[in-house]
Amino acid sequence: MITGEPGFGIYVHWPFCASKCPYCDFNSHVRPNGVDQARFAAGLAKELAHFAARVPGRTVGSIFFGGGTPSLMAPKSVETVLEAIAKHWSIDEGVEITLEANPSSADAANFTAYRAAGVNRLSLGVQALNDRDLKRLGRLHDVAEALDAIALARRTFDRMSFDMIYARPDQTVAEWRDELKAAVDLAADHLSVYQLTIEAETRFEDLWKAGKLVLPDHDLAADLWDATHEVLDAAGLPAYETSNHAAPGAESRHNLVYWRYGEYVGVGAGAHGRLVEKGERRATATEKNPEKWLRLVEAHGHGLVDDEFLTREEQGDEYLLMGLRLTEGIDLDRWEEISGRVLDPARLADLEAHGMVETVREGNRRRVRATASGAAVLDAVVADLAA
Template identity: 55%
Template sequence: MTAAAPPLALYVHWPFCVSKCPYCDFNSHVRETVDQARWRDALLTDLAQEASLLPGRRLGSIFFGGGTPSLMPPDTVAAVIDAAAAAWPFEDGIEITLEANPSSVEAARFADIAAAGVNRVSLGLQALDEEALRFLGRAHGVDEGLAALETAQHAFARVSFDLIYARPGQSLAEWEAELRRALGFGTEHLSLYQLTIEPGTRFATLAAKGQLTIPDGDTAADLFEATRAITAAAGLPAYEISNHAKPGAESRHNLTYWRYGDYAGVGPGAHGRRQGLATLRHKKPENWLAALDRNGHGIEREDALALEERGVEALLMGLRLGEGVDLERIAQLAGGVAPVDAGAMDRLVRRGLAARQGARLRITEAGMPVLEAILRELVI
């Protein structure tokens, strides 16, 4: 008797934003108008394609990302959730997350979005400082954002929010005070990201002109270590390099990515992993719609992943987690041998940057600040 396949995850991409933030390299677009009926039907058609290719699975999570999915009409959110329920039986306690901007306009929709079936919201606060919010190009102010957070905590069973730190000129003391204030709001989950300069963004243009400088490596490491210490002391330890949660409140959807499970991705630019295939939807909204009209789905590419590629992907994703990876599973995914440099692994363990217990390999607290360098050394 074969074991049941693990739960599937579903990602739904809504590509539209009111404006483009200067740090953002996500697939987001500003449009004067959106044909809501057409977009609802298009998402349902794209979802139906994935459902036809993944029969017999149970669904463990749905994640509405963007873009700004809190701009979606609640009846579109409900229609997608209903279609997913018709396609796959839901796991008990399925997690259904929607990313939201903390504006008063969008907060006014929270009750209707919750009634549509969303039970977890991820709120893009990004900073608790007015000057920082203006620098980051955010449309909301601190008071408006915190009012939206309070509304979300009343509307949804589970609430997370994002903050960006390691901003230009931000001192360790300033970040520690901001983080402690954030922890005081009592959410079960925080996503805390260091500001990075991504190619193609407005910040990248400013950095190239010498008009924007982010903290150096030593300062960034100090900020990172303080973040982990403060959140752990508050009962929200890091379970992934940038994500912190009360035990049991981790993002189940994102754990599917990091544990290298199958996930279906629908909507413009959405990625998926379907039984050894890497799927990619057309990125530009108009091209995605045209593909749906032409083909009945928005897929641009489906690439069969070689076994070694699957092992490498699973290793790179899994070592972001505090729990690490099972090397025997990695070896199975890779076709027999885990793509790990054994000598490098032994050196990292001796230096206290990694730990090995049986088949499980994880990065230590000392290693997490230099994870990227570790991965370059370890993964073959």
């Protein structure tokens, strides 16, 4: 993986889902009676105009429609948003435009129209390749639908990825290896693989507290992690980030904006952003409730509820937290420029001695990256370095 500039991206949040998955703590909402697509699309365009006035002159390298379930968006709504972005900023010739989708037959029916609107990369929320676990995870599709959607996505889009979840109840290492091998054959060049965790205020948390949901213990979860890396490394899909695996050159350009600590505008209910405005880096966040967000946008041009200046120390901590998730690690010289600090040589030497991190040279720059052992306890490594 070749390191590069962080870039500038746009994140568009579509907060609506057909149903709420029991493990999900994202800002997603179910509206059985549907939503006013044209009104919400107009709201997104209006909020984009607000941010364009604040950070003009950028070149957009990536656009990501996340959710929620963006494949519930009408293709016309996607087109409206993309036209608004192109109206306000320059678009890179090789721009990556990703849309997250559920692999149900209803969502897949719009794939061709999304491609015509400008989407060139699809991210499918497959999560499992057996019907038992799909049902447990609250997914609305079955394996047959997932396979059909994957095949259609590969025919329709330039690039495609899908998500898988491991450390599921009753899952064995052998079963997971077989499932991963099947996923590799389907995915082509990118897979996102996440460990199932219990998140606050979810249905799974209620079941877990009641003793009705039992996840693999720490040792089994570690074995599943090891199996993930063994299978995907052997298939030519090494991890370039803690939960993301890709063939060289197939990494998610948009996610690299986050992890390399670039700039990104976040629009839509509950979206976050990081902007450099008048030389200051700012953290933005919008109202989470979709209808309240829309009323704010229509009244004020944006739905912001947080818009804060980040100190150099806060920026340095964020860069550490994000950058050390990458296999390439962080540019140590850039960290010092951002934070205004010098990394404690003693702390760095101690982590190196314990095999948690390593320092490498990239031309005349220095990089610090987590080892495999350090990646398994990344939060502790980051906390030690940031202290």
